[in-house]
Amino acid sequence: MATTSSIDAILSLSKRKGFVFQSSEIYGGLNGCWDFGPLGVELLRNIKDSWWKAMTYRDDIVGLDASILMHPRVWEASGHVGQFSDPMIDNKTSKARHRADNLIEDYIGRLRTKGKSADADKVEAALAAASSNDDLYRIIVDNAIPDPVSGTTDWTEVRNFNLMFETHVGPVADASSTVYLRPETAQGIFVNFKNVMDASRLKPPFGIAQIGKSFRNEINTKNFLFRTREFEQMEMQFFIKPGSEDEWFEYWRQERWNWFLSLGVSQDKLRRKPHERLAHYAKAAEDIEFAFPFGWGEVEGIHSRTDFDLGRHQEYSGKKLEFVDTVTKDRYTPYVIETAVGATRTFMAVLCNAYEEETITAEDGTTDQRVVLRFAPHLAPVSAAVFPLVNKDGMPEAATAIYTSLRKSFRVDYDTSGAIGRRYRRQDEVGTPFCITVDGQTISDGTVTIRDRDTMTQERVSADALDEIIRRRLQHSSR
Ligand code: GAP
Secondary structure: OEEOOOHHHHHHHHHHHOOEEEOOHHHOOOOOOEEEOHHHHHHHHHHHHHHHHHHHOOOOEEEEOOOOEOOHHHHHHOOHHHHOEEEEEEEOOOOOEEEHHHHHHHHHHHHHHOOOHHHHHHHHHHHHHOOOHHHHHHHHHHOOOOOOOOOOOOEOOOEEEEOOOEEEOOOOOOHHHEEEEOOOOHHHHHHOHHHHHHHHOOOOOEEEEEEEEEEOOOOOOEOOOOEOOEEEEEEEEEEEOOOOHHHHHHHHHHHHHHHHHHOOOOHHHEEEEEOOOOOOOOOEEEEEEEEEOOEEEEEEEEEEOOOHHHHHHHHHHOOOOOEEOOOOOOEEOOEEEEEEEEHHHHHHHHHHHHEEEEEEEOOOOOEEEEEEEOOOHHHOOOOEEEEEOOOOOOHHHHHHHHHHHHOOOOOEEEOOOOOHHHHHHHHHHHOOOEEEEEOHHHHHHOEEEEEEOOOOOEEEEEHHHHHHHHHHHHHHHHO
């Protein structure tokens, strides 16, 4: 029987096995920042590779790697300087700072846990109708929502808190030297639209894809990698002729859904959530959500954004960002369909999706427990592990030769310590899809066993065929 488990279990495994560590842990950690350990970097890289292949191994999308620091006018044009803020409220006793909407959402959750669903519905309806900071303040005060830290209800008013991190270029720290750590990768694409179109001789419809770090000074970071202050995004802006946006929005909705399925994420842990309220310039927007252990959460947004972004950059830079068809003389500012997914948030979804605690019953009726990460094989940080059954009779030498040969093509582990069952369990816990055991028969006929992580079945194959077998299985998994 298998059970999926809580964030705590996943966090503990992540640290123990080297997927993710708290940033600056020996100094007590830095809130909202995480470090990816030896296995974590491999998993994250495999997720990014999968996205890069899906998005750029095609005729109509090219890649970009823009700088993190950009001209400050970029963020005025994009609206981030004026509007990229969350509603913040402080508790006067504890000095704890909260996002006002999150405080209310958590309160609704507590009401539901206590079975007070009518009260929860009422607060939820008020939150859905709230359109100002004053509305949020009234909900908090009218319901006497307490501060989770001090338990008191002495609140400041709700005010806007801009999420962009500021820094300064050059030696003088004054207003003229202020720049921002980018809060999204998208603007690097918009400002390079014309450079890329001209250099690559592309015409709409075409896209620009980028993977990179983004930074947001989130008021409350929570749930492990879900909401962090430094994270990685994978964004693609698809530039199209006005009038074709509905068709392309539908196309990208399907493509992006299918990509999550290609990562092995179960369909029943995914759902689509169309935005109830659209920005004034948007024609459509939909999130893909994943069922995290704490509830449903957005992993990707697909947005139909009209010519808003290019239009604003034209206005603020004074430079034309148009497409001109040299044959038809048609001239227009392209519309944009954006696909925006968090690499680190997807990492967390993939980890949660893969995690299982399982009770295994042997043929003789005895039971055993195992933790297994059921990663799609092409995402697994380690593709295969090689073991000599015992450390004598030529087995270590034969196993080392196989390991050395496979290591040229794949990330492979080698383990000689402990009973073979324990070695299998260690690999199950980090999600290694294939374990190869060298035994007495290997020495006589050159065959080995290859054990499948999920079915735990073993088959005997020629050691010479291992490279091809593993390659085929990884390719099959990535389709
Ligand atoms: N350019 C559009 C944009 O940035 P977004 O919905 O703000 O849209 C896109 O972000 C994705 O980036 C989200 O779906 C999420 O996966 C990821 N993301 C956003 N904020 C994040 C945070 N604080 N921590 C981790 N991932 C985040």
